[in-house]
Amino acid sequence: MDLPAADSPSSALDSPAWDCRDEGARRTVDLSGDWIARRHAVPAAAIEAIGAVPGLSSLGFQTDRIGAWDSGLLVFVAQLRRDADRRGVALDETGLPPSARRLLALLPRQPPPDASVPPRRSPRLILGTWALSLWAEEKAVARILGETILRSGAAVRGQARMRGADLLTALQDAGASALGIVIVVNLLMGGILAFVGAVQLRRFGADIYVADLVGIAVVREIAALITAVVMSGRTGGAYAAQIATMLGNEEIDALRAVGIPLHDYLILPRILALVLMMPLLYLYGAAAGIFGGFLVAVAMLNLPSTTFLSHLQTAVAGSQILFGLGKSVAFGGVIAIIGCRIGLSAGRSASDVGQAATRAVVAGIVAVIALDAVCAVCANALRF
Numbered sequence: 001m002d003l004p005a006a007d008s009p010s011s012a013l014d015s016p017a018w019d020c021r022d023e024g025a026r027r028t029v030d031l032s033g034d035w036i037a038r039r040h041a042v043p044a045a046a047i048e049a050i051g052a053v054p055g056l057s058s059l060g061f062q063t064d065r066i067g068a069w070d071s072g073l074l075v076f077v078a079q080l081r082r083d084a085d086r087r088g089v090a091l092d093e094t095g096l097p098p099s100a101r102r103l104l105a106l107l108p109r110q111p112p113p114d115a116s117v118p119p120r121r122s123p124r125l126i127l128g129t130w131a132l133s134l135w136a137e138e139k140a141v142a143r144i145l146g147e148t149i150l151r152s153g154a155a156v157r158g159q160a161r162m163r164g165a166d167l168l169t170a171l172q173d174a175g176a177s178a179l180g181i182v183i184v185v186n187l188l189m190g191g192i193l194a195f196v197g198a199v200q201l202r203r204f205g206a207d208i209y210v211a212d213l214v215g216i217a218v219v220r221e222i223a224a225l226i227t228a229v230v231m232s233g234r235t236g237g238a239y240a241a242q243i244a245t246m247l248g249n250e251e252i253d254a255l256r257a258v259g260i261p262l263h264d265y266l267i268l269p270r271i272l273a274l275v276l277m278m279p280l281l282y283l284y285g286a287a288a289g290i291f292g293g294f295l296v297a298v299a300m301l302n303l304p305s306t307t308f309l310s311h312l313q314t315a316v317a318g319s320q321i322l323f324g325l326g327k328s329v330a331f332g333g334v335i336a337i338i339g340c341r342i343g344l345s346a347g348r349s350a351s352d353v354g355q356a357a358t359r360a361v362v363a364g365i366v367a368v369i370a371l372d373a374v375c376a377v378c379a380n381a382l383r384f
Contacts, residue, residue, distance in 0.1 A: 014067060016076075020050060025057040028095075029080075032065035037072035047076075051083045059084055061095035073100060078107050085109060140345070144337050147263045148271050155272070161264040170273030174235050178277075179284060181234065182227050186285035189226055190218055190292030198301050207301060211311035214293030219316050223286035224324045225372050228331035231278065232364030236339035239270050240360035243343025244353040252344075262344075271336040278332030279325045286324065327375055334371060335364045 014033040021028045029050060051059065059080065066073075077096065081104075084091045093101050154160040197213040243266060246252050255262060290312065297303040339360045346356035 016072070018046070018050070021062075022053070025055055026060065027053060027056055027058075028060045028062050030062040030065070031073075032067075034067040035069040035073035035076065037070055037075065039072075047079045047083050050080060051087055051089060056087070056089050058090040058092055060092040063095055063097060066097075069097075069100070074103055074107070077104060081109060137341075141337060141341055144263070144267065144341055145333075148268060148333075148337070151264055151268050152272065155268065160268065161261055162268050163265070166265070166269040167272060170269045171277060173238075174231070174270075174273045175277040175280065178231060178234055178281065182230055182281050182285050183288040185230055186218070186223055186226055186288040187292040189222055190214060190289030190294075191296045192292075193217055193222065193289070194293035194296040195300065198297065207303060208307060208311065210293070210297050210301065210303060211308040212315035214297070215290060215312045215316040216320065218289035218293065219286050219320045219324050221324075221372070221376070223289050224282050224327045224331060225368065226289075227278065227281050227285040227328065228335065228368040228372075229365055231274065231281070231332070232335045232368060233361050235274060236335040236364040237357040237361040239336065239339030240343040240346070241353055241357040243340060244346035244356040247344070247346060248348040248350070248353060267340045270340060271333060274332040274336040275329055276332075278328040282324055282328035286321075323379065327372065330371060330375075331368050334367050338364045338367060 016031070016033040016035045018032070019030040021030065027050070061077075077093070077100070081091050093104065096104070151160050151162075155162055194210055194214050198207055198210045201207055201209055201213070243252075246266075252262065252266075255265060294305070294308055297308050298305050342356050342360045342363065346352045
């Protein structure tokens with residue numbers, strides 16, 4: 001929109017013009033004509049010529065003869081101001097129209113950096129930044145773990161500010177609501193394991209040992225790991241999304257303002273629910289996996305059911321079940337802590353909620369597999 005000066009002598013559009021008068025170390029730029037951006041462009045050489053005076057200390061303006069003007073005048077003065085700052089020359093803007101001075105005050109004195117070309121960072125800076133962020137994240141996770149251990153004891157004594165209804169809801173969500181998908185996935189995994197194992201064992205005439213393979217693999221590794229992966233995708237991502245949504249809706253800020261401890265109200269019920277339900281889900285998953293292997297062995301491999309059950313009874317010891325139960329408890333704690341931590345550190349937009357859920361699922365699955373590998377190495381070293 002064109003902004004005519006208050007003292008514009010005419011409405012005709014004239015080419016912009018400027019003249020310079022020197023008074024000692026001060027130069028005054030006399031502006032005239034119409035400074036309309038879409039009609040006339042001031043060459044960059046003019047900016048350089050106006051300020052290129054030896055010994056110049058100040059630069060002012062005279063706008064008595066200026067006509068209509070818009071952003072073309074503002075761009076011209078802004079370029080002069082940046083050139084004057086570069087040369088160390090003081091710029092006096094009192095001669096400009098008042099509205100132009102108010103608009104110029106909103107413009108930065110230096111152009112913003114080019115965001116299309118990110119600055120180069122040295123490998124040491126990248127590695128240091130990554131190490132510091134990792135250390136901060138580890139401290140946050142350790143704090144959540146420590147507070148969970150301490151507040152769990154307070155919850156047992158009835159001193160935690162945790163609502164029983166929240167704990168029951170979390171138990172329902174992490175237990176009965178997830179039982180169906182856990183059983184189906186473990187049932188299929190047991191059947192696949194029995195079929196693949198039988199194909200390989202048949203080459204050596206050892207089909208009878210399919211029951212041993214299915215029983216040990218499911219009870220010791222498959223049931224706990226598959227159940228943890230399913231719960232990471234189902235419950236860990238849900239925890240992160242729920243907490244991130246509360247953060248975006250400023251519900252967490254309201255809880256802090258009221259003085260309600262976030263750990264007791266939000267984190268503790270979720271962690272306790274998943275830790276308590278994971279062993280039960282593991283047992284159902286192990287039973288489903290063994291049953292899936294039993295169906296494949298009896299229906300497709302013509303293995304007698306009594307033979308399968310007898311071999312299964314001798315192959316699977318109680319220590320294997322206890323080992324799987326211990327891993328399932330650890331997996332549940334890891335998944336819940338990761339989901340809650342990522343939810344608390346998420347942003348406040350809708351896209352941040354989705355990113356938090358994705359990060360929680362990925363981080364939970366990776367952490368579960370890594371922890372399972374550590375458990376396998378330790379069990380092998382202890383010859384368990």
